[in-house]
Amino acid sequence: MTDGLLSIWAPLSPTDYLQRTNTALPFPLGDHNGQLFVRARHALHAGVTALGLEPGDQVLMPAYHHGSEVEALRRAGIECVFYGATKDLEPDLDELEEIAGPRCRALYLIHVMGFPRDAARWRRWCDEHGLLLIEDAAQAWLSTVDGRPVGQSADLSIFCLYKMLPLPYVSASYTRTLPVRRGGPRVDDRRRLLALHAAWASGKLPMTRLLDDRLSGNGSGQGQFSIERSSSLGDPTARPGAGSTFLLPRLAWEHVAQVRRENYRLLAEQLADEVPAPFDHLLEGASPFAFPIEVPDKTAVIRRLVDRGVQPVDFWSTPHPAVPPAAAASAADRRARTVALPVHHRLSASDLDRIVSAVSPDRRSETPLQLESVADLDQLRPEWTDLAIRTRNVFASWEWNRLWWEHFGKGRKLTAFALRDASGTLRGILPLYLWAERPMKVGRFLGHHAGDQLGPICAPGDQPAVARAIRSLLQKRAWDVVVGEQLPAASVWSRRLPGRVVNREGSPIVCLRESWEETTGSWSRRLRKELRQDDRRIRDEHEVRITTVTEQDDLDEALDGFFRLHLARWPDGTRFSRQHSFHREFARCALDHGWLRLRHLDVDGESAAARYGFRYGTVESGYQSGWASQFGRYSVGILMVSDTIQQAQADGMKEYRFLRGSEPYKYRFASIDPGLETVVFSAGGVAGAAAAAAPALRAVRSRLRKGVDR
Numbered sequence: 001m002t003d004g005l006l007s008i009w010a011p012l013s014p015t016d017y018l019q020r021t022n023t024a025l026p027f028p029l030g031d032h033n034g035q036l037f038v039r040a041r042h043a044l045h046a047g048v049t050a051l052g053l054e055p056g057d058q059v060l061m062p063a064y065h066h067g068s069e070v071e072a073l074r075r076a077g078i079e080c081v082f083y084g085a086t087k088d089l090e091p092d093l094d095e096l097e098e099i100a101g102p103r104c105r106a107l108y109l110i111h112v113m114g115f116p117r118d119a120a121r122w123r124r125w126c127d128e129h130g131l132l133l134i135e136d137a138a139q140a141w142l143s144t145v146d147g148r149p150v151g152q153s154a155d156l157s158i159f160c161l162y163k164m165l166p167l168p169y170v171s172a173s174y175t176r177t178l179p180v181r182r183g184g185p186r187v188d189d190r191r192r193l194l195a196l197h198a199a200w201a202s203g204k205l206p207m208t209r210l211l212d213d214r215l216s217g218n219g220s221g222q223g224q225f226s227i228e229r230s231s232s233l234g235d236p237t238a239r240p241g242a243g244s245t246f247l248l249p250r251l252a253w254e255h256v257a258q259v260r261r262e263n264y265r266l267l268a269e270q271l272a273d274e275v276p277a278p279f280d281h282l283l284e285g286a287s288p289f290a291f292p293i294e295v296p297d298k299t300a301v302i303r304r305l306v307d308r309g310v311q312p313v314d315f316w317s318t319p320h321p322a323v324p325p326a327a328a329a330s331a332a333d334r335r336a337r338t339v340a341l342p343v344h345h346r347l348s349a350s351d352l353d354r355i356v357s358a359v360s361p362d363r364r365s366e367t368p369l370q371l372e373s374v375a376d377l378d379q380l381r382p383e384w385t386d387l388a389i390r391t392r393n394v395f396a397s398w399e400w401n402r403l404w405w406e407h408f409g410k411g412r413k414l415t416a417f418a419l420r421d422a423s424g425t426l427r428g429i430l431p432l433y434l435w436a437e438r439p440m441k442v443g444r445f446l447g448h449h450a451g452d453q454l455g456p457i458c459a460p461g462d463q464p465a466v467a468r469a470i471r472s473l474l475q476k477r478a479w480d481v482v483v484g485e486q487l488p489a490a491s492v493w494s495r496r497l498p499g500r501v502v503n504r505e506g507s508p509i510v511c512l513r514e515s516w517e518e519t520t521g522s523w524s525r526r527l528r529k530e531l532r533q534d535d536r537r538i539r540d541e542h543e544v545r546i547t548t549v550t551e552q553d554d555l556d557e558a559l560d561g562f563f564r565l566h567l568a569r570w571p572d573g574t575r576f577s578r579q580h581s582f583h584r585e586f587a588r589c590a591l592d593h594g595w596l597r598l599r600h601l602d603v604d605g606e607s608a609a610a611r612y613g614f615r616y617g618t619v620e621s622g623y624q625s626g627w628a629s630q631f632g633r634y635s636v637g638i639l640m641v642s643d644t645i646q647q648a649q650a651d652g653m654k655e656y657r658f659l660r661g662s663e664p665y666k667y668r669f670a671s672i673d674p675g676l677e678t679v680v681f682s683a684g685g686v687a688g689a690a691a692a693a694a695p696a697l698r699a700v701r702s703r704l705r706k707g708v709d710r
Helices: 014-018 040-050 068-075 093-099 119-129 190-202 242-251 255-274 298-307 325-329 332-337 349-359 377-389 398-408 460-475 516-520 525-541 552-569 580-593 629-634 636-650 664-669 685-706
Strands: 034-037 058-062 079-083 104-110 132-137 156-160 171-175 291-294 338-341 370-374 416-420 426-430 432-436 442-445 481-488 499-505 509-511 544-548 596-603 606-616 619-627 655-657 676-682
Touching (some): 040 068, 040 132, 040 156, 040 171, 058 068, 068 079, 079 093, 079 325, 104 119, 119 132, 255 291, 255 349, 332 338, 370 460, 377 398, 377 416, 377 426, 398 580, 426 460, 460 676, 525 629, 525 636, 552 606, 580 606, 596 636, 619 629, 619 636, 629 636, 636 655, 636 664
Parallel strands (some): 058 079, 132 156, 619 655
Antiparallel strands (some): 156 171, 370 416, 416 426, 432 442, 481 676, 499 676, 509 655, 544 596, 596 606
16 A cells, blocks of 8 residues: 555555466355345345345344445335344344244344354244345455355345455355346446556545445545435346456455454554444454444544545444334444444555554554563573463473474574563563574574464564564564564464565364354264264274373373374375474473373274374364374274364363364364464565565575475
């Protein structure tokens, strides 16, 4: 972005036309029941017709809405019966039961701001009452719940793709029954493409009103809901323009949602007191459309924001005129006080700083953390231990890093730093070392290759202050570049610091619920059936025993058996198989601390499968596994995964982490995947990091090939 006015609409760069095509488009684009429309109102109008709704039928509609969706239904002859919502914007169940009459055919659910509502609950309620479920995901495309796309469980769902991507009008629908419709005329989208390019070039959308009708409100207050404008349905069969259909597969990538979440988190860290519920807690699968703040005087705040270079949206100020006064009152306070700010994926770190400054110009900055060079890891042990346990990450522990340095750091120079506040309290640790000095000084975090989820060690709330300290170090040229491998994407280090993301990889997690039934509820029926059948079959045919190592006297033999199973599974060897001495020593240490989870599944006294992992805080991590091929027909590896997760849930763990890697079996169990990133940081900013990334990574790969990387 430039120094022009920041808008909630992502600008379109000329280089977007050169992007590679995504062959695995996100839902509903890749689904045979997904269809493209110009506007979401077209998708809604066509969808309810295809579902068989007729004039005079009723739809339960939230009183908190934009208004165009109400008008689209009215144009189809459908009556809207308005309901209130809870503070979490879920439908009020008691009210629904009261107002759902004999002519009621469907429940309309809106995922406001991209925050998913509990669609599974309302799907069940609709099924119990013989109603259709319509999900309005106009602001929630790319959002997920337990890994499933929002809108997938609906009878009809609608999406505005242009609210997430720099596109002219292009929307989509998904329905179980919608027939393939005849293609209508293509719209001419050239003027809107030019406006999006102008936004990229100048950062100023107010120079034209071409996008005015996209907004439910704008900085001048002219964009509130207009019945005249929204009643213009147009041609529901019209097809998106040629520019939109060309750009869509080049821009529709799921990581857009991740960057939006990252930007949302960064704004929330600074502006948490301004955010109304339920948007004060970012849901894991949300793909935020905007960043909402609650203000006492919209007009004054909007004027101030525009003066400071931020164009907000006066969000949903006016209900549709058909809403009865009593129903409108339930959402009146939200309408009067909510303003939406930019959060799109094209914002830079400096853009986010501008937004924070515009909203809270008098905000006082914290005193910078003091930097303390660490020559010996031992000197920090007690404080390090206290800090690491707050991260719930075993790879942040002093023990892991100390043993890793002892085994793999010989001949290297430690360039670690402790970060302390004014009182001397340890707030962060940068466990770095100088990996190479030529052709440039390259820093790397301790633990790479053997570890997982690396990077700065600090409590989540201290990440902004730690990022500022790292930026200071980069400017002092302690290193030319820092290659940050396996950084947790949710910590958004790639947005906090001047750097370039050069790799992303999966890191699936199972969210453990209060009961085993709740935990497995998101697993597919097929998986649950297979687990039951395989477990029953192996126990009917063999004597099965699962053991967990609890004593040091049993550890070496158990590790030997585990290493054999691992090599039997991967006979050509893996990096893990070359690190046995390190893992023997860490396993002994982990067992002493109660962290080790080394479990064996024996069949008729013979070792059939094993899993090696750790518990740290309320998190269990599965590090490695192995299984004997002769028991493959029982899926012993998968059975061991399931049993290990079940034991973790029973023992009160909150998460089971599969750690890095996108193996398909992990996603059969996983609830979420926050992911890991490799980021190259440079004092030269993003441009400098981009220039440094290629030679730095070439050097890393060259040493790996030569077997000298430690």
